[in-house]
Amino acid sequence: MNEPAYDTLIIGQGLAGSLLAWQLLEQGQRVMLISREDRQCASRMAAGLVNPVTGKRLVLSAQIEQYLPTALSLYQQLEQHFSQRFYHQKSMLRLFRSTDEIPLWQKRVADPDYQPYLETTTRQEHNPGLQMPLGGFRQLQTGYLDTVALLDRLDEYFMQHRACLHKTVHYKDILINSDAVHVGALQARRLIFCEGYQGSNNPWFDWLPYKPAKGEILTLKIDQLDIDEIINAGKWLLPIGDNVYRFGATYEWQGLDEQASVTAKQELLQALTQIIGENRTIKLVRHQAGVRPCTMDTRPYIGLHPQHPQLGIFNGFGSKGSLMIPYYAKQFSKFLQGDQIDFTEADIKRYWNNDL
Numbered sequence: 136m137n138e139p140a141y142d143t144l145i146i147g148q149g150l151a152g153s154l155l156a157w158q159l160l161e162q163g164q165r166v167m168l169i170s171r172e173d174r175q176c177a178s179r180m181a182a183g184l185v186n187p188v189t190g191k192r193l194v195l196s197a198q199i200e201q202y203l204p205t206a207l208s209l210y211q212q213l214e215q216h217f218s219q220r221f222y223h224q225k226s227m228l229r230l231f232r233s234t235d236e237i238p239l240w241q242k243r244v245a246d247p248d249y250q251p252y253l254e255t256t257t258r259q260e261h262n263p264g265l266q267m268p269l270g271g272f273r274q275l276q277t278g279y280l281d282t283v284a285l286l287d288r289l290d291e292y293f294m295q296h297r298a299c300l301h302k303t304v305h306y307k308d309i310l311i312n313s314d315a316v317h318v319g320a321l322q323a324r325r326l327i328f329c330e331g332y333q334g335s336n337n338p339w340f341d342w343l344p345y346k347p348a349k350g351e352i353l354t355l356k357i358d359q360l361d362i363d364e365i366i367n368a369g370k371w372l373l374p375i376g377d378n379v380y381r382f383g384a385t386y387e388w389q390g391l392d393e394q395a396s397v398t399a400k401q402e403l404l405q406a407l408t409q410i411i412g413e414n415r416t417i418k419l420v421r422h423q424a425g426v427r428p429c430t431m432d433t434r435p436y437i438g439l440h441p442q443h444p445q446l447g448i449f450n451g452f453g454s455k456g457s458l459m460i461p462y463y464a465k466q467f468s469k470f471l472q473g474d475q476i477d478f479t480e481a482d483i484k485r486y487w488n489n490d491l
């Protein structure tokens with residue numbers, strides 16, 4: 136048989152597929168990315184927030200000491216390559232929503248693991264734009280990735296290198312034989328699925344349990360608000376310049392589609408008034424919806440198929456793609472090159488069983 140034209144085909148050009156392709160190309164692999172024509176994906180809706188301590192319970196992300204430096208270093212490398220800024224470091228002011236949250240914060244700041252990520256003093260801001268009767272505190276090492284700018288530059292780069300195609304792949308067009316995978320006329324040594332939430336329909340990986348969550352997000356113009364840091368009060372307000380803010384996001388586990396809904400818009404606008412008060416002139420610039428590829432145990436799905444090692448998966452980054460994808464793209468690309476790499480916590484082997 137002829138040597139396949141590609142080492143790796145990747146289906147899905149969100150942040151997962153794009154950063155994995157970038158790493159594989161860097162290592163000299165022959166790569167082809169294939170992704171839906173409309174380019175709509177969760178990655179392009181996302182606020183791109185990077186926040187080490189999240190949730191009501193203020194939980195520090197596992198492996199943060201690996202995820203965060205790898206993400207910052209990859210984004211910096213991409214910034215240098217494209218001469219454009221993608222990652223914006225921005226402090227985050229977290230507002231106490233109830234008095235119950237204060238002892239929890241005190242407990243966290245007393246914990247040495249949390250100290251690099253939380254300020255130890257509370258804040259009573261005098262910004263007349265903010266409603267914060269209980270005060271708040273600053274979270275550290277936070278920021279956001281401009282995912283659209285990054286994915287646009289990467290798309291141009293892949294096109295220049297003839298490494299991407301914009302079309303929908305149908306599973307019936309995928310053929311596997313012992314030493315190659317065929318997707319229509321394309322042939323490769325292996326195929327990696329980076330399909331985001333649509334991966335839950337994948338017939339080769341239908342044994343992986345997903346818990347996809349729809350999210351909606353508003354882009355708003357709010358004059359004279361004068362806020363230049365991320366405000367987090369369960370929902371977050373992200374200033375992106377010129378009095379424009381992104382506000383989100385909702386979580387919905389039913390009716391998973393990519394359509395913006397009136398209900399979510401109302402929920403968001405109501406939550407916003409609790410942060411910035413009423414009587415403001417707010418202009419809606421955009422209302423977007425996407426579906427997060429969340430998993431049952433909140434850990435990613437990475438690895439090769441137990442019976443068809445020509446097929447692999449790199450998915451399940453939930454609501455933390457900007458933080459986690461760079462680390463796992465690096466690990467998985469090295470693994471695909473044959474290196475002994477450990478990504479046990481994310482390895483799909485945890486779901487292998489004898490029936491597969």
Ligand SMILES: Cc1cc2nc3c(=O)[nH]c(=O)nc-3n(C[C@H](O)[C@H](O)[C@H](O)COP(=O)(O)OP(=O)(O)OC[C@H]3O[C@@H](n4cnc5c(N)ncnc54)[C@H](O)[C@@H]3O)c2cc1C
Pocket residue numbers: 146147148149150151152169170171174175176177178179180181182183184185302303304305329330331332333334349350351352383384385424425426427428450451452453454455456457458
């Ligand atoms: C409203 C909202 C806010 C969010 N905010 C944040 C945030 O602040 N910080 C953060 O880190 N994360 C956030 N997320 C989550 C983040 O979007 C995801 O973690 C990440 O983008 C997932 O990337 P992905 O590449 O796996 O999936 P996606 O971005 O969904 O990409 C999957 C791609 O695969 C393509 N595809 C699928 N099937 C096929 C097929 N058969 N043929 C061709 N192409 C196919 C799709 O078209 C798509 O382009 C948010 C998500 C939402 C919805």
